[in-house]
Amino acid sequence: MTNELELFLEDASEQLTFMENALVDMQDGGVNDEDIGALFRSMHTIKGTAGMFGFDDVVSFTHIAENLLSEVRSQTIELSEDMISIFLLVKDHVETLIELATNNEILTSNIKDTNDELLSKLKLFLSNNEPDVIPKNTREKIEVTNESEKEKLWSVELMLHEDFFASGMDIINLLSFLGELGTTQNIVPIIDNIPNLDEYKPLSSYIGFNIELLTSSSKEDIEEVFEFNLDDLDLDIKEIEVDTPVEEKKEIEFTEESLQEKPILKHKELLTEKKTDFSLRVESSKVDQLINKISEMVIANAKIAEIADNFDNSELIESTGIMSDMLEDVRSSVMNIRMVQVGDSFAKFRRIVGDTAKKIGKNINFTINGGETELDKMVVEKISDPLMHMLRNSVDHGIEMPDIRESMGKSRDGNVSLSAYPDAGTIVIEIKDDGKGLDKDAILGKAIENNIVSKEEKLSDKEIYNLIFAAGISTAKEITDISGRGVGMDVVKRNIESLRGTIEINSKKGEGSTFTIRLPLTLAIIDGFLVQSGETKYIIPLEMIQECIELSASYKKHMRGNQFINLRDTILPILNIRKYLNEEPSKTQRENIVVVKYGNYSMGLEVDELFGEFQTVIKPLGKVFENVPGISGGTILGSGEIALIFDIPKLMEHKIYNKGVKCN
Amino acid sequence: MGKLPYEKLTIYEIEEFYESLLEEIKNKKDLIELDFIDIHKIDMVAIQLLLSLQQSCKQNSIELNIINFSSDLVHSLELCGCDKVLEVKND
Numbered sequence: 001m002t003n004e005l006e007l008f009l010e011d012a013s014e015q016l017t018f019m020e021n022a023l024v025d026m027q028d029g030g031v032n033d034e035d036i037g038a039l040f041r042s043m044h045t046i047k048g049t050a051g052m053f054g055f056d057d058v059v060s061f062t063h064i065a066e067n068l069l070s071e072v073r074s075q076t077i078e079l080s081e082d083m084i085s086i087f088l089l090v091k092d093h094v095e096t097l098i099e100l101a102t103n104n105e106i107l108t109s110n111i112k113d114t115n116d117e118l119l120s121k122l123k124l125f126l127s128n129n130e131p132d133v134i135p136k137n138t139r140e141k142i143e144v145t146n147e148s149e150k151e152k153l154w155s156v157e158l159m160l161h162e163d164f165f166a167s168g169m170d171i172i173n174l175l176s177f178l179g180e181l182g183t184t185q186n187i188v189p190i191i192d193n194i195p196n197l198d199e200y201k202p203l204s205s206y207i208g209f210n211i212e213l214l215t216s217s218s219k220e221d222i223e224e225v226f227e228f229n230l231d232d233l234d235l236d237i238k239e240i241e242v243d244t245p246v247e248e249k250k251e252i253e254f255t256e257e258s259l260q261e262k263p264i265l266k267h268k269e270l271l272t273e274k275k276t277d278f279s280l281r282v283e284s285s286k287v288d289q290l291i292n293k294i295s296e297m298v299i300a301n302a303k304i305a306e307i308a309d310n311f312d313n314s315e316l317i318e319s320t321g322i323m324s325d326m327l328e329d330v331r332s333s334v335m336n337i338r339m340v341q342v343g344d345s346f347a348k349f350r351r352i353v354g355d356t357a358k359k360i361g362k363n364i365n366f367t368i369n370g371g372e373t374e375l376d377k378m379v380v381e382k383i384s385d386p387l388m389h390m391l392r393n394s395v396d397h398g399i400e401m402p403d404i405r406e407s408m409g410k411s412r413d414g415n416v417s418l419s420a421y422p423d424a425g426t427i428v429i430e431i432k433d434d435g436k437g438l439d440k441d442a443i444l445g446k447a448i449e450n451n452i453v454s455k456e457e458k459l460s461d462k463e464i465y466n467l468i469f470a471a472g473i474s475t476a477k478e479i480t481d482i483s484g485r486g487v488g489m490d491v492v493k494r495n496i497e498s499l500r501g502t503i504e505i506n507s508k509k510g511e512g513s514t515f516t517i518r519l520p521l522t523l524a525i526i527d528g529f530l531v532q533s534g535e536t537k538y539i540i541p542l543e544m545i546q547e548c549i550e551l552s553a554s555y556k557k558h559m560r561g562n563q564f565i566n567l568r569d570t571i572l573p574i575l576n577i578r579k580y581l582n583e584e585p586s587k588t589q590r591e592n593i594v595v596v597k598y599g600n601y602s603m604g605l606e607v608d609e610l611f612g613e614f615q616t617v618i619k620p621l622g623k624v625f626e627n628v629p630g631i632s633g634g635t636i637l638g639s640g641e642i643a644l645i646f647d648i649p650k651l652m653e654h655k656i657y658n659k660g661v662k663c664n
Numbered sequence: 665m666g667k668l669p670y671e672k673l674t675i676y677e678i679e680e681f682y683e684s685l686l687e688e689i690k691n692k693k694d695l696i697e698l699d700f701i702d703i704h705k706i707d708m709v710a711i712q713l714l715l716s717l718q719q720s721c722k723q724n725s726i727e728l729n730i731i732n733f734s735s736d737l738v739h740s741l742e743l744c745g746c747d748k749v750l751e752v753k754n755d
Contacts, residue, residue: 172707179743187744189745197717200713
């Protein structure tokens with residue numbers, strides 16, 4: 001696939017997402033100018049760029065959709081609920097058309113049927129707007145549309161620049177679109193500049209056109225046809241004065257000023273809107289490369305800092321300090337490039353929830369909170385599928401049918417919410433529903449049936465809920481085509497864990513369920529805290545550390561060999577790292593407890609020495625160490641030594657489940 | 665020259681097509697016949713080249729016959745007004 005085509009695909013999928021978001025927005029919050037503008041621009045841009053690649057099916061289809069949207073934008077046609085539903089289908093269909101076109105496939109008869117059906121529906125809306133149909137607004141408006149429909153004769157002169165053909169656009173397509181704005185009265189090619197064959201360069205353009213176009217469209221509309229090629233041609237559009245009776249002409253002039261003002265303003269608004277939306281498209285690999293380089297610099301800087309410390313030269317130490325601060329600034333700026341607001345990606349779930357609910361006859365109020373929360377783009381992309389799966393589950397299995405809800409004293413409409421918020425260096429994503437909640441007995445029964453737990457085991461509520469992540473468990477009595485096959489939740493958990501995240505379930509029978517996903521902010525560099533246990537150095541993610549305390553003799557005395565201490569009257573479970581990882585006995589006398597917190601759990605890690613903060617570049621440990629529980633990666637210290645990074649959630653899991661000790 | 669060995673005549677085929685036309689002109693034939701029977705699509709790049717060919721033929725007193733130009737192709741000419749300046753036949 002060529003670069004241009006890849007760019008086109010990327011851009012088209014972005015435009016289609018804008019389109020979908022705008023439509024869903026309007027479905028929920030009513031029609032508004034901004035979303036209509038976004039809708040129009042998506043179709044317009046796709047049509048324009050598809051034309052450059054000669055994707056005729058895409059162009060001819062989007063052209064009709066664009067025409068209708070143009071009418072909607074100029075308020076001659078009202079955007080109805082039906083129309084929004086059809087435009088959602090249009091979006092899906094354009095996606096299919098683009099896929100076929102890029103794969104060089106022809107339309108199958110099924111797709112062709114959809115194509116024709118959608119086109120006829122779109123055209124129906126267009127034809128409903130014949131003059132005898134009264135537009136939605138007041139009388140004043142009717143006059144407006146009547147006036148603006150007054151046709152004018154335009155002279156359009158265009159001369160292609162020598163390298164026009166290199167733009168990839170076929171001028172015939174553009175001329176054909178131009179003709180669709182009205183009636184082409186006359187078109188004369190300007191061929192004086194075409195040289196003889198021996199001086200001819202086959203890829204250069206020498207031709208131009210003089211066109212007389214009768215249309216009710218404005219000069220801006222005509223200009224828009226050539227919008228994507230304004231750099232590749234000279235365009236001159238003039239109105240041709242036609243002799244009209246004096247009185248009638250006066251009337252036109254009178255209304256022209258007051259009427260044309262609005263559309264022109266709108267056009268300008270549109271332009272400024274585009275400008276504020278300006279963003280730079282950079283290949284993600286370039287950003288990754290930058291992050292990698294910065295990571296290496298962080299490591300190199302750590303080494304310099306260590307040497308500076310050894311030299312005991314205050315100037316050198318100060319300079320390295322400044323260098324470290326600046327490096328930290330650069331690092332956080334670079335990491336920021338990858339951060340995107342989760343809201344954009346969440347918006348598509350509204351449609352999924354809406355469609356799923358509609359399919360099974362439920363009414364759902366779906367709310368999204370905290371869409372402005374920022375998260376690494378890669379994490380956002382990877383979390384998208386698990387979230388979609390869980391949302392479908394909530395709608396399909398969580399929320400009851402309206403009649404049942406009513407009989408239980410709940411509102412007929414179910415509530416599902418998707419929220420995101422930052423919490424202690426992690427991002428929390430929560431899916432909450434007020435449905436029937438998880439059925440503990442059914443889950444446990446199924447797990448015993450599948451030999452995942454034995455009958456004798458006594459499990460807490462949370463442990464039972466966690467069983468739904470085991471492969472092959474589905475308690476759904478009926479398998480629907482949406483969910484219930486028991487594949488999925490195990491995959492969901494695996495996906496989340498591969499992002500170094502965790503998932504937790506809370507549920508109350510009859511009241512609903514909450515799924516809480518915790519994800520790390522970034523994947524590449526963390527602020528760490530360097531400790532030593534036995535012979536090995538370890539990094540603990542700084543944001544999870546609450547405090548460090550010395551394991552004094554008095555604590556030890558109270559412990560009496562137990563694995564917890566009394567910390568200000570609460571019981572703090574302790575994990576002895578040396579024992580857990582079979583380290584050599586420590587040479588130091590002093591032992592320390594690092595208190596870490598993750599979600600609602602706290603735990604103490606018993607280690608030997610504490611070294612302090614350390615900027616940690618996460619390096620994968622390779623396949624051999626992939627499954628060491630509690631270690632998520634390694635890093636290189638300034639001295640060249642290797643330190644292992646603790647995976648705190650995994651350590652906690654080990655502590656909770658393997659030792660039977662609850663931490664709270 | 666006879667039947668053109670293409671299914672479409674667009675920017676992708678144009679350089680090869682141009683070279684073959686140059687050969688024809690150099691050979692100073694009295695008649696150049698281009699048979700478009702298999703061609704179902706042309707773009708502006710091709711139309712412009714045909715215009716240049718027509719002009720060169722006139723100057724060199726070579727007769728140019730563009731034949732089997734389908735109605736779809738003629739429609740492309742009409743869209744850009746070139747049906748008025750390029751002589752084609754559709755038998």
